[in-house]
Amino acid sequence: MEDLTAYYKTERNQEWRVELRKSKKAKERTDIKRVSMPEADPHVRNKNSEEVNKGLPADKAVIEASRCLDCANPTCITGCPVGINIPKFIKYIEKEDFLNAAKVLKETNTLPAVCGRVCPQEKQCEEQCFYSLSLKKDPVAIGHLERFAADFEQHSGQMSVPEVGQPLGIKVAVIGSGPAGLACAGDLIKFGYDVTVYEALHELGGVLKYGIPEFRLPNSIVDVEIDNMKKMGVKFRKDVIIGKTLTIDDLRKQGYKAFFVGSGAGLPNFMNIPGENLNNIFSANEYLTRVNLMNAANNDYDTPVISGNLVAVIGGGNTAMDSVRTAKRLGAERAMIIYRRSREEMPARVEEVKHALEEDIEFMNLHSPVAYSGDKEGKVTSMRLQKMKLGEPDASGRRRPIPIEGSEFDVEVDTVVVSVGVSPNPLIPSALPELKVSDWGTIEVNPETMQSSVSDIFAGGDIVRGGATVILAMGDGRKAAAGIHKYVGHLVKAN
C-alpha cells in the first residue's frame, strides 16, 4: 500500500498534472454542476434494444473532468475494487488526451468499456469522492468518464494493446470467461503466463453476454474488449466444460500449473410455491439467456421466447430490472416488478430503477407471490399476491418483510419471470470432492490470495461470493492473478 501511495504521489507531481491543477481555481471547479448522461427517449427505447445511456460528448466530458480537484489524497481509488488510478485518467481527459486516459484505465482494468456502463459507481468510487465525502455535493461522474475514455478509444481505431511481460513458459488455465475470468486472465498475461480461458457456452463473456441486456451493455462492446485480450496473447476455448469435457487432472497432465475458477452462478433459485412449474414461468436466467445469448426475439434465430402481454417479474435486483425492461421491449402491455420490501430496500441500482420507471414499468413493492394458477394447457394465468409490511432490520441490515394475513388478492398474468437469486454453479465443486465448499455451495478461499483448499486452484466471482457485481468479480480475478503469481513463483524457485 505504501508503494502505491508513493506511486500516486509521484504521478500527481508530474509537471503536466501540476500545470493542469493550477490552470483553474478550486472554486471554479467546484462551482460546475455535475454532467447528466444523455439518454434515449424512454417511450422509444422501451420498444427497441438500443442502448439507453448514449455516452458523454467530448466537450461535456472535458468539463466534467475539470470538476475533479486532483486531490492529494485520492479517496476515490479506495472505492474501486480493481484500483484504477482515477485522478490520472480523469486529468488526461481534462487535458483532452483521451487515448492516454484509456491507457491508464487498462493498466488495472481489463474491461473499462464494460465497467463504465455496469459498475455501481455510486456505491464505490463516487461514494468516496471528495465531493461526496466533504463538500456534500454530487460526486465527479467517474463512471461516465470511464465509459467516455474507453468508448473513445474503441472508436478511434487506435486501440492500445497493454504491454505483456516476458513469457515465463508456465501454463495457467482460467475456467469461465465472465468478468472474474477475464480480469484474472488479463493480469496473468501481463505477468507473462501462458493463459488459456475455457468457456462452457458457445460465446465468450459469461454474464456480460447471456445476462446483461443489449440496452445496457451491447455485446459488440464486450467483443472488442475480448479481442483486445486475444491480441495480448490470451487463448480462448469455447464449448469446453472443465469437470466434464476435461478434468482438472487432464489439464494438470497437459502441464497447467495453476487454475482460476470463475465459473459463476448456476442454479436459479425458485420460491417453491404452488404452481411455480406451470408453463410460461421462467427463471430470469432462462428468460435473459434466450433473449441475450440466443437472440430469441429476432425471428432469424431458431430459439423461441414467450413475449408475454401481462408480465410479472419477481425480485428487486438488477437482474429483475433487466428482465422486466426486456419484457417491455418484447411488447408487454403490463410489465410489473413484484418485490417484497419497499423501494428503499431494493438491491437494484438507483439508475436502473429510474430508467425502469421512465419506461412505464409498474412497481408493486411490499407484495410477494404465494401461488400461481393456470389453464388446462398448463399455462400460467394468474398469480396470488400477499401484501407485506416492514418489520425490524434483519441480518442484511434491511427491514424484514412481514406478510399481512388475509391480504391476498389475484392478478392476471400470462408470463412470470422469477429473479430471486442464484446458487453457485455446481459443476466444478461436484467434480472435485477434495475442494472445500460452504453450505451454500460456494468455494471457500483465502480472501487475500483467493487460493482454495486445493493449493493450485484459485477462485473468485459468483462461485465464491454467491451473487455479486461485475466489478467485485473482476476485483477477485485480479487478486487471484496476484495470488497465482506468488504461488507459481514459489514453485519456480523451488525447482
Next chain:
Amino acid sequence: MNKIIEKEIFSENVVQLILEAPEISRSRKPGHFVIIRVDDKGERIPLTIAGADTKKGTIRLIIQKVGVSSAKLIKLNVGDSVLDVVGPLGQATHIEKAGTVLCAGGGVGIAPLLPIVEGLKQAGNRIVSVLAARSKDLIILEDEMRHLSDELIVMTDDGSYGNKGLVTHGMEDVLNREKIDLSVVIGPAIMMKFAALTTKKFNVPTMASLNTIMVDGTGMCGACRITVGGKTKFVCVDGPEFDAHQVDFDQMLQRLGAYKDQEMKAYKEYLKSIA
C-alpha cells in the same frame, strides 16, 4: 466445429450421425448427453450420446426430426460440420449388478438405452429387452440390442413386426413370467409414464431417462425443471435419469409443450423456406 464422419438414414425421420468430438468421446459414459447448436442461428438442443469410439475420437448421435433444429441437423451430410457440440453433460448412469434387468425402449429412446444396456451387461446382469415403435421401420438398433440382450422382444403398434401391441404389453408379459430386479425405460414421456405405472404394479425399481427442454444444459437456466418425489429437480444436472416412480410425468408432458405454438409456426416457416 465438429465434422460429420458418417451418416446413416434409419427411416424417413430418424438419422444416425457419427461426429468428430475426441475429448467428449473419451470422457462420456452411459447416460450422458451433449448440447448441440447446428449453426449460428440455431438453438441449443440436448441429445443423448448413443455411443462413442475413443480410437476414432467420435461420438454417435441418433436424431429424430421433430422441429426446425432436428430437421436442419438431419439434413447435414458427411463432411459437413455442426457448429457447437458441448458435453458430456448430466450424471452418468449408476451401473451395478442387480440381477435381471428389464430394459424398455420406445422409438428413438432405444438410442440412449443402448449404452446403458451395454454397461449393465458388462456388469453381469441378465438383460431382457423390449423394443417398441409404431411400425417396423421405426424399430432401430435391433441387431446391437439383440446382441447385448439375453432375450429381446419387439412390439409394434400395428403388428408390422414382432408382436402387435404397446411396449407395456411386452413388459407385462415378462413381469408376469419372472422376477425382475430392475427396469430401465426410455422413450417418449407418455410411454415412460405408462411403462413406470406397469413396473410399479410389480414393485420393480425403475429408472427413466428424461429429455426435457434445455437452453444451456449446465444448470443455469432451469428450463428443464420437473417434479420428482414432490421436489423440483433440474434434469440437466440432477439427471437425466430419475426414479421413474417418483417423476411427475403429467407435469413433464405439460412442460414439453411450453413452446408448442412457436415450434409449429417456426417449422411451417422452415418448410416454406426450403421448398
